[in-house]
Amino acid sequence: MTGAQAPAGTVAAASRYLVASAVSAVALLVLTVQVTARSDAVGAFDADARALADRALGAPGGPWAGAGGWADLAGSALLAAGVLAVLGLLLARRRFGAALWVAAGLSVQFAAETLLEPLVGRPAPVPADGAPQDAGYSFPSGHTASATLVLVVLLVVVRGGTRRWWLCLGAGALLVTAVGVSRVLAEAHHAADVAGGCLLGLTVGCAVAWRLDARDPNSSGKEAG
Numbered sequence: 001m002t003g004a005q006a007p008a009g010t011v012a013a014a015s016r017y018l019v020a021s022a023v024s025a026v027a028l029l030v031l032t033v034q035v036t037a038r039s040d041a042v043g044a045f046d047a048d049a050r051a052l053a054d055r056a057l058g059a060p061g062g063p064w065a066g067a068g069g070w071a072d073l074a075g076s077a078l079l080a081a082g083v084l085a086v087l088g089l090l091l092a093r094r095r096f097g098a099a100l101w102v103a104a105g106l107s108v109q110f111a112a113e114t115l116l117e118p119l120v121g122r123p124a125p126v127p128a129d130g131a132p133q134d135a136g137y138s139f140p141s142g143h144t145a146s147a148t149l150v151l152v153v154l155l156v157v158v159r160g161g162t163r164r165w166w167l168c169l170g171a172g173a174l175l176v177t178a179v180g181v182s183r184v185l186a187e188a189h190h191a192a193d194v195a196g197g198c199l200l201g202l203t204v205g206c207a208v209a210w211r212l213d214a215r216d217p218n219s220s221g222k223e224a225g
Helices: 009-038 040-057 069-092 095-121 142-158 163-185 193-213
Strands: none
Touching: 009 040, 009 069, 009 095, 009 193, 040 193, 069 095, 069 142, 069 163, 095 142, 095 193, 142 163, 142 193, 163 193
């Protein structure tokens, strides 16, 4: 075996990410078909999620809603912080190739999102306060996809079985949830769009994770911490 080759056990362990990516892609396809067909189940899910958000945060509209509202600004700021944190961690560990793979993954995710939006053709939510509706398409949520992707990569880099890994999982899950909820509150996306973004992020993120894990000779072990 040459030094450029990863151990067979490492490649086998990393293959679970390919399985996860494939499962996520199938789930995304099913959801995309349902959204495109304007399924009643999708509509009910969106309505229930919106009603839940309104009950939790008060009447619709106000400073939370709309482009440039608190929810929109908070979601974008959280996403930017998450992406920069993961890239900063990789650069601090001198994993420059991994940082490039993350950038490539985000580019692929953006391309897929750009392709899906006009293909599905789902209009943006109608603002509750009567403001003009966004002229763009809403499925899937790119913000949620990016947040999910960087969470997956973060968990691969930190490694499982450690206290630090569990902390990253909790913080990352909160980040993805906060970004997703912010997109609904900002009336930029329906709840199903957020679910689609999460599945897109898992599809691309797990593929990136497979690439990183298969090339890392330490992937079969655990970090101390």
